[in-house]
Amino acid sequence: MIKKCLLVAFTLLFTTTILFAQKPTVWRGENNGIYPDTGLLKEWPANGPEILWTFEGLGEGHSSPVFANNQIYLSTLQGEDGFIVVLNQDGTLAWKVNYGKDFKDSYPGSRSSVVVAGDLMYMYTGYGELICMDAKNGDKKWTKNAFEDFDGENIRWGVTETVVVDGDVVFVTPGGAKNNVVALNRFTGELVWSSPGKGETSAYCTPLLLELPARKLLVTHTADHIIALDAKTGEMLWDFPHTNRWKVHPNTPLFYNGDLFCFSGYGKGGVKLDLSDDGSSVSKQWEKVELDSRMGGMVVLDGYIYGSGDKAREWRCVNWETGEEAYVSDAIGKGVTIFADGMLYCYSDRGELALVEATPEAFKVVSQTRVELGTAQHWAHPVINKGRLFVRHGDVLIAYKIQ
Template sequence: MRKKTILSLFFILIFTSASLAQKPTVWRGGNNGVYAETGLLQAWPENGPEILWSYEELGEGHSSPVFANDKIYLTGMVDGEGFIFVLSQDGKLLWKKSYGKEFTDSYPGARSSVVVDGDLMYVYSGYGVLSCMDSGNGDVKWTKNAFEDFDGANITWGVTETVVIDGDILYFTPGGKKNNVVALNRFNGDLIWTSAGKGELSAYCTPLLVELPARKLLVTHTADHILGLDAKTGQLLWDFPHTNRWKVHANTPIFYNGGLFCFSGYGQGGVKLNLSEDGSSITKAWTKTELDSRMGGMVVVDGYLYGSGDNAREWRCVDWETGEETYAAKDIAKGVTIYADGMLYCYSERGELALVKADPKAFEIVSKTKVELGSAQHWAHPVINNGRLFVHHGNALIAYKIK
């Protein structure tokens, strides 16, 4: 009996370990910019958090690092060629591998983050090439061209979408008239389903996968609409008009407490949509033009939305249920927002890095520093991992000690 029990426990442990190892990385973490780490510094030293290390040979790019297989994966562009850089936890280059031509036009550089799922990884280039590669050595397993294979077309500033993986399925948005949003078998690239959506171009958006009791829902932006699709079949369940002058909708929608918040810049702002229980329909709850972050994301914490705008440059806090604004502040320039352990981490387009209390009553900066290393625009979304804050700024990845 004891031998059977030991064997059963052994197989449970093996199965659990395998399941955990296969969990894919997700853009902005598993909870859309809200990180679960605790015990983090509630104030930084006078000169800012200690820099543990930096790696400064990434070339050009705006993507975020991901963490898997005890390694760090990050994209960059060198001489027009896109590379996946694989670093050790202490910032040493282990290897790098080309995934082909990268975006060299306006605001050049690698755009999308790598997605790693066990022994495979995926990267989507600014020119619409999706590559599946071995996460251990970079060998190419299969590729698809969104524009040639799925009647898509590129957009003004290049494809900027991190693909979404769920189990055996990979989701992305070619933006074709027929193949607007598609689901592929992630192991071989075979088509599982295709949706015509609204037949619009893609819009720089990484989709959101929402797990409801009745179904999984895939939510994304295309040029002029928000789309809600059944993730199993690709059926378009609902759509909602949402556009701006440049058709840029780079922020992943936020799901919280049965509702969706979808938002974009250039003065368009955001709309909260209430989902029906089975996700098959929506009703508009409220809109707010001042919540018009162009590409910096927002976070929802304890029933409040936090983030900065674009035309409306202030940092704002808004009640999730009512849309009522609780503060607006201009202490730092507009930028990216993430959250952990009671604090907002605000990274502005001027390179300001601020630690701010997540308090709906006031935008209170506790500590502030300046990102001096790196190059070009301060656009990449920071990531928190194992007591460290990672900031990608052009040619540099910087690891700050925040615990």
């Protein structure tokens, strides 16, 4: 009996370990910009948080690092070739691998972040190539081209989508008239299902995967609409019109208290959608043009949305239920926001890095510094991992101590 109990316990432990190890990395973390780290500094030193290490000479890129297998994975462009650079936790190079051509045109550099799921990793290039590789050495397992294999087409600034992995499938948006969104077997690249969606081009958006009681829902932006698909079958359940001047919608939708908030820049703003319990329909609750973040994401906390705009450049806090503003501030430039342990981490397109209290009372900047290292635009989204804040600025990755 004792041996049997030990065997059961070992089996459960082994199964749990395997499942945990296979959990895929997710763009902006598992909770869309809200990181679980605790015990973080509530105020930084006068010169900013201590820099633990930097890795310079990365190349060109706007992607963020991901953390898996006790290593750090980052995509970048060197010359005309894209590379996955893999670092140890101390910032030293473990290895790197060439994954092929990546976007060299307007605003050159890697766009998408790597997705690591157990012993496999996935990279989607600005030219529509989806590559599955061994996460231990970069050996290629399979590739698919969204344009040649699935009738998609490229967009003005190169496709920019960090693919979503769920179980045995990987989701990607070719943007074709027939194969608008597809699900592929992540081990072989074989087609699982294809949806014509609205037949529009992709729109720089990383989808949101929702697990509802009735179904899993995949929500994303295409050129002129927000669309929702049944993640198991590919059936399109609903669409909602949403476009802007350039058909650019790079922000993953927010999900909170059973509802959605979808938003994009160039003065379009955001719309809150009441999502039915089974995910099969939506209705508009309110719109706000000032919540028009172009590419910086937002977070929703305790009934309030926090983030900055594009044409409406200020930082705002808005009531989730009503759309009413709690505050407006121009203390720093517009940019990206993430959250951890009661604080907002705001990284502006001017290189300002600010620690801000997450309260609807006011935009209270507690500490501020400037990202001086690196190159090109300040567009990459910061990431928090194990008490460290990681900021990628072009050819450098900076690890700050925030614990």
